[in-house]
Amino acid sequence: MRTLLATLISLSLLVWLSVIAMAADGAGTVRLGIEAVDSDLQYFDISLEPGESRELTVRFSNHGEIGTGASVFAANVYSLHGGGMGMGDIDAPRTGATEWLDLESTELELEPDESVEQAFTVAVPEDTDPGDYITAVVIQNTDPIGVGDDDERFDQTVRQGIAVAIDVPGDREPAMEFGEVRHSVSGGSSVIEVELDNTGNTNLRPAGNFVLQDAAGDELASTPIGLDTIYAGTGTVIEVTLTDELPPGDYFIDVAVEDEETGASASAEDLSFNVAAPEATPEPDDGLPGAVESVDDRLAGDPVLIAVIVGITAIIGIILFTAIVLIGRSRRSTTPSSVSAPVEPASTSSPASTPPEKPRKARSTIRQLSPSRRKHSPDSE
Known part of the structure; x- marks a missing residue:
């Protein structure tokens, strides 16, 4: 009987693992x-x-x-x-x-x-x-x-x-002009963005040079610029990432680009931006941590997976219930009715479980x- 129980449990686990694999790969390619x-x-x-x-x-x-x-x-x-x-x-x-x-x-x-x-x-x-x-x-x-x-x-x-x-x-009338400048920080590096608009009626593919200076006029960085096609009537962004984060202060940019085929060009001197001093970090709150999203909430968006899991869980429950009934009948048929053995209560403990983190969403x-x-x-x- 113990062999039968072990077989049924192994079968249940095999079915469950198969369901998990299908859930992971069922979307196909x-x-x-x-x-x-x-x-x-x-x-x-x-x-x-x-x-x-x-x-x-x-x-x-x-x-x-x-x-x-x-x-x-x-x-x-x-x-x-x-x-x-x-x-x-x-x-x-x-x-x-x-x-x-x-x-x-x-x-x-x-x-x-x-x-x-x-x-x-x-x-x-x-x-x-x-x-x-x-x-x-x-x-x-x-x-x-x-x-x-x-x-x-x-x-x-x-x-x-x-x-x-x-x-x-x-007639084609190629033209470009620069717009606003923005500064941000990503991964400990300063990122500078300069808007460039194609204001003409023909596609352009410009190239040029970018120079960054501090408030004293000292050159901090210089790099060539190579852009892909900017379609007529649309705009793009020139993005330059520095190796380090700029300290607080005022900065100036000299930038110039030209489209080799049409001869259209644009330049700007002393485009400025400011890097503000970082704000003071507030003291941590001693309140309770935020609630973690429950597993039910995570599954709510996938009704097909829920139905599959519920169905397989029911099948496993039936298998285990059948095994328990068979074991009970076997014990009654082999144990004398006049003899009863004391059964000590078994201690049980449930390991703590932490709901999984909320899955991250993204677009390919x-x-x-x-x-x-x-x-x-x-x-x-």
Whole structure:
């Protein structure tokens, strides 16, 4: 009977560990793809006069091991920090060239290795000024995927996008200008950010130099600047990280950049910022520590996992209950009724348990195919 009990308990533990493994890996791998059909490039690059339109076709694919729901939509494009193509969220209102696409947001169900083609039209309004314009077509998994263990768990959205670059013929007027300066501290190092706006009507890819001075005019740092594409009508941020944290005081920046292809340039002298003295650290409070989030709260956001765990727990309970009943019957059949042995109470203790920390949430990075400038190779975010 003891052998039977050990077998049942081992089986229960095996089932439970299998459930945990499935919960960790059950999301599978999602690998979505997008490509421009009938294009020699990895993105769309077209030229349209005001009032003209053109039909394009895009192919959406699931290269993963499991079927998945996917959302496809047209997205606004902006310049990332340091340049390059960033794509807006599915819920963001459409602006600029994104309004020229008749591609509506759509939900797809893609099985492994399945591809779907979808046509859409780009129509340039008749009153459009000459210049470089850009928008994007995006595919992403509809439901985020939980990745990692309990201590390092986050939701992942797999997103792929391609650019739709539109050239409206006419004169180009390249221009740039600097904006505000900001200072922050990260990991014990000072981080200086300088805004740079592309105020012209053509894409730019500038480079230049950055010099930092203290209030006495002494040079503290000098570094070259190399930026990725800044799209027409958008802005970016030049970010310089120093090796140490700057002490409190006033500081000045001399910065200059130039786009080699167009000759557009911008410079600024004595851009200033102040590093304030750190505030005094308040005395620690002797109050009780904050409450730790309960396990029930953590599981509340995953009803499928809750249902699986409850079901498996019930099965394990039935197995253990059956084992206990069988052991009780065996003892009654082998012990004389006239003899009773005293049973000493068993001491039990429950080890203290601390609820796990709240899982951290994060968003996966994205990869997209984009033009570095009109008629050039695509940039990557």
